[in-house]
Amino acid sequence: MITLRKITLDNRRAVFNLEVSEDQRQYVASNLSSVASCYVLSTNGGHPFPFAIYADEQPVGFAMLTYGITGYELPSVADGSYCILRFMIDRHYQGRGYGREALAEMIKFIRTFPAGPAQLCWLPYKRDNTAAKKLYESFGFQENGEICDGEQVTVLRL
Numbered sequence: 665m666i667t668l669r670k671i672t673l674d675n676r677r678a679v680f681n682l683e684v685s686e687d688q689r690q691y692v693a694s695n696l697s698s699v700a701s702c703y704v705l706s707t708n709g710g711h712p713f714p715f716a717i718y719a720d721e722q723p724v725g726f727a728m729l730t731y732g733i734t735g736y737e738l739p740s741v742a743d744g745s746y747c748i749l750r751f752m753i754d755r756h757y758q759g760r761g762y763g764r765e766a767l768a769e770m771i772k773f774i775r776t777f778p779a780g781p782a783q784l785c786w787l788p789y790k791r792d793n794t795a796a797k798k799l800y801e802s803f804g805f806q807e808n809g810e811i812c813d814g815e816q817v818t819v820l821r822l
C-alpha cells in the first residue's frame with residue numbers, strides 16, 4: 665500500500681538517497697535539493713508539502729506539493745492553484761504501479777485543500793517525458809499550451 669508521509673529526522677537520509685536512473689535526471693532535481701527548495705519556499709510565504717512516498721514501510725519516492733508558489737517563472741494558472749513538483753519514484757521501484765498510486769494519493773490530499781481553496785492543480789513536465797505525460801493524462805490532466813521554464817504546463821480541474 666502506498667502512503668504519503670512527512671520527511672522526518674528518521675527517514676530523511678533514506679529519502680535523500682532515492683534516485684532516478686541516469687537518463688531520467690534531466691526530468692527531476694535530487695530530493696536533497698527539493699527539500700532545500702521547500703525550506704526556501706516556506707520561509708518566503710509559500711506553502712510547500714514535501715512528502716516521502718512509502719510502499720508499505722519502504723521509502724520509494726518523493727514529491728512536493730505547493731500552493732501559492734512564488735519566486736519562479738510561473739504560468740497563468742499558478743495563482744491560487746496547487747502544484748505538484750519533483751515527483752519521482754526510485755529507479756529500483758519503478759514500473760510497479762507505485763507512481764500511479766502515489767499520484768492518486770497526492771490528488772486526494774490536494775482535494776482536502778490543506779492550504780486554501782483552489783480550482784486547479786497544475787504541474788510542469790518536459791515534452792519528451794512520455795512516461796510522465798501518459799500518467800498525468802490518464803488522471804485527466806490536460807496541457808494548456810503554456811511553457812514554463814522550458815516545460816509543458818498541464819492542468820487538472822479539482
Ligand SMILES: CC(C)(COP(=O)(O)OP(=O)(O)OC[C@H]1O[C@@H](n2cnc3c(N)ncnc32)[C@H](O)[C@@H]1OP(=O)(O)O)[C@@H](O)C(=O)NCCC(=O)NCCS
Pocket residue numbers: 684688691692750751752753754757758759760761762763764765788789790793794795796798799802
Ligand atoms: C514518472 C514516474 C514517477 C512514474 O512512476 P512509476 O512508479 O514507474 O509508474 P507506474 O508503474 O505507476 O506507471 C504509471 C503509468 O506511467 C506510465 N509509464 C510508466 N513507465 C513508463 C514507461 N517506461 N514508458 C511509458 N509509460 C510509462 C504508464 O502510463 C503507466 O501506466 P500503466 O502501467 O497503466 O500503463 C517515474 O517513471 C519516475 O520517477 N520518473 C523519473 C522522474 C520523472 O520524470 N518525474 C516526473 C517529473 S514531471
